[in-house]
Amino acid sequence: MLVRRKTVALALAGLALVFVAGCGASDKNSSDSGGAAPAVNPEGVGDLGAKTANGADQSTTSGQGSGQVPEVGRAIVYNGQITVRVDDVELAAQRVRSAATGVGGFVGSEKSTSGGSRAQSSITIRVPADKFDSVLADAAKLGKELDRSVNAEDVTATVVDLEARIKAQQASVDSVRRMFAQATKLTEIVQLEQELSRRQAELDALLAKQRRLDDLVKLSTITVTLVGPDTPYVEPKTEDPSFFGGLKAGWNTFVVILKVASAVLGFLLPFLIVAAVVLVPLWWLLRRRRTARPVAVDQGVKDVDTPTDGTLGS
Numbered sequence: 476m477l478v479r480r481k482t483v484a485l486a487l488a489g490l491a492l493v494f495v496a497g498c499g500a501s502d503k504n505s506s507d508s509g510g511a512a513p514a515v516n517p518e519g520v521g522d523l524g525a526k527t528a529n530g531a532d533q534s535t536t537s538g539q540g541s542g543q544v545p546e547v548g549r550a551i552v553y554n555g556q557i558t559v560r561v562d563d564v565e566l567a568a569q570r571v572r573s574a575a576t577g578v579g580g581f582v583g584s585e586k587s588t589s590g591g592s593r594a595q596s597s598i599t600i601r602v603p604a605d606k607f608d609s610v611l612a613d614a615a616k617l618g619k620e621l622d623r624s625v626n627a628e629d630v631t632a633t634v635v636d637l638e639a640r641i642k643a644q645q646a647s648v649d650s651v652r653r654m655f656a657q658a659t660k661l662t663e664i665v666q667l668e669q670e671l672s673r674r675q676a677e678l679d680a681l682l683a684k685q686r687r688l689d690d691l692v693k694l695s696t697i698t699v700t701l702v703g704p705d706t707p708y709v710e711p712k713t714e715d716p717s718f719f720g721g722l723k724a725g726w727n728t729f730v731v732i733l734k735v736a737s738a739v740l741g742f743l744l745p746f747l748i749v750a751a752v753v754l755v756p757l758w759w760l761l762r763r764r765r766t767a768r769p770v771a772v773d774q775g776v777k778d779v780d781t782p783t784d785g786t787l788g789s
Contacts, residue, residue, distance in 0.1 A: 561618035
């Protein structure tokens with residue numbers, strides 16, 4: 476009896492071990508199948524490396540849920556200005572052009588004045604936004620940096636608003652096109668054609684604005700001013716909000732007003748002299764006539780009222 480009990484116990488223990496091993500394998504298979512990513516994504520939602528509004532790569536992390544929308548990158552418009560004193564303006568200008576084309580940009584405009592050591596050149600270049608800092612730093616290395624200013628404008632809200640307006644306007648155009656295709660009366664066709672032209676023009680204007688804004692975001696603007704060794708340079712003035720700053724600004728304005736008044740007086744002086752030569756004698760003659768006429772009138776009155784025989788008139 477004891478042997479039979481031991482045999483039954485061993486059999487039950489073996490069955491328990493087999494059951495536990497089977498459950499563990501089942502749990503492992505289910506967890507492996509649940510953590511695997513789907514092989515096919517027909518709509519392309521959640522793809523890695525999706526482009527953001529300003530062209531930067533946007534990727535998701537494993538900690539994000541499948542339904543979470545990735546954060547949209549910021550759209551920034553960069554503008555920079557730098558003034559550098561160089562030994563050779565022409566050579567430095569060539570380096571600026573090469574730097575712009577070397578990073579995939581181009582020269583927007585250029586204005587140069589020759590004069591040897593007093594030469595000057597102003598070059599406006601457009602470079603990719605991710606190369607803005609490096610190109611600006613290379614321009615500063617051309618010589619002695621005199622002045623620099625950088626402006627970064629966040630236009631993300633404008634980009635999002637513009638995209639929403641374009642979608643709404645495109646839906647409006649499509650709706651009018653469907654009605655235009657179904658119209659049968661001549662009056663309806665004419666009205667729908669005019670409305671379609673108006674809405675299409677508004678859509679084209681929005682698309683043009685979007686292209687312009689996208690160009691400003693992708694390509695930053697840098698204006699490089701190169702001056703020769705002997706070219707005079709005046710540093711840009713900054714406003715002083717203190718009392719003495721206001722006093723100085725007021726005095727400068729007063730001096731400017733005096734200069735303008737002196738210039739106006741110098742311009743009018745020849746005309747005033749001619750007017751005085753002509754008008755003063757004329758005024759004197761008119762005044763003499765006016766004073767002589769009352770004397771003659773008074774004399775005539777006396778001659779009429781006073782009798783010659785000395786008798787009083789009745």
